[in-house]
Amino acid sequence: MGKLDGRVVIVTGAARGQGEQEARLFRQEGAEVVVTDVLDEPGEALAKELGALYLHLDVGTEDGWRDAVAAVKAAHGRVDGLVNNAGVLRFNALVDTPLDEFMEVVRVNQVGCFLGMKAVAPELADGGTIVNTASYTALTGMAAVGTYAATKHAVLGLTRVAALELAGRGIRVNAICPGAVDTAMSNPARLDPDADPEETGRALDALYRRLVPLGRIGRPEEVARLALFLTSEDSSYITGQPFVIDGGWLAGVGVL
Incomplete structure (x- = not known):
């Protein structure tokens, strides 16, 4: 018996990195995984390997989300879970950050998360789950990644609001907050x-x-295991919470 037997779960940004490992683990645990990304070649290859559905999805577009949800319902009849994993990172000092760069990061990280919840939540089966990928930087500052940190703070706020608004249907919404993880991003x-x-x-x-x-x-497989916990019944009484997975980084600084 898998922890996600029979559940239909959408994972964004799933062509590589954390999203790939989440898709692999969820499939291993019995889920019908929907692999979504803008990286079509690796995304399609992963979906074929897993026996899963692949959808091209630009998370920053409302039309893209509408079409993706319709395709998932056509293929599987319902949606039980969402992992908002897609994200981008840009390094720059705040005063040197062009507005176009700022808005690019906001569009993917913050707007993408918002649109995902807006599109999927009405279609989720009661008792469904949403896991939003925030960051270590959602809870603290970090020089040179101000735009990224701002969007991840926003993701955490959206998570808490959605948890309150969807609790009546038994839908749980939580956020994972990874520190540095060995993916292409870092x-x-x-x-x-x-x-x-x-x-x-x-x-x-x-x-x-x-x-x-x-x-x-950190390793992406470790983050995937946390996403699995928050998507499975193991976390049945948890909602609206940030879960830091950072090797203790946020705990403080050693002086010896």
Whole structure:
């Protein structure tokens, strides 16, 4: 028996990274996973491997969400869960951030999360689940990623509001707040066919050994297990909460 047997769950940004691992784990646990992304080639390949449905979805468009929900209902008859995972990261000082760059990040991270909940929540079966990907930076500041941090603070606020508004239908809405995780977002070598991402990952571990109490960067599989917990009945009395998964980074700074 899988923890998600028979449930239909949409995962955005699922072609790689955290979304890919969430899709793999959810399928392993019995879910009918809907893989969505704008990266069609890897997304379609993953869906084929998993025996899942793939949909092209630009999360920042209302029409895209409407069409995606209609396609999921046509294929599976219903929707039971949503994981709003899609996101982008840009590095820049606040005073050097062009408005176009700011709005690009807002469109994907914040508007995408809002539109996903707006489109999917009315179609969710009572007792359904929504998991929004926020960030360590939803709960603290970090220099050079101000736009990203702002959108992730917003995602956390949207999560709490949605949890209150949907509780009457037994729909639970929670947020996961990862610290640094070894995906293409923090380890661009994973996108370079000539690079060794494992070697780069070891270098990142060395960097985070000085920053993170557990002494390493996180793995996307670890984040996927938290998303599974919040999508399954294991978390049946939890809603409106942020769940930090950061190796202890947010706990504070060691001086010795």
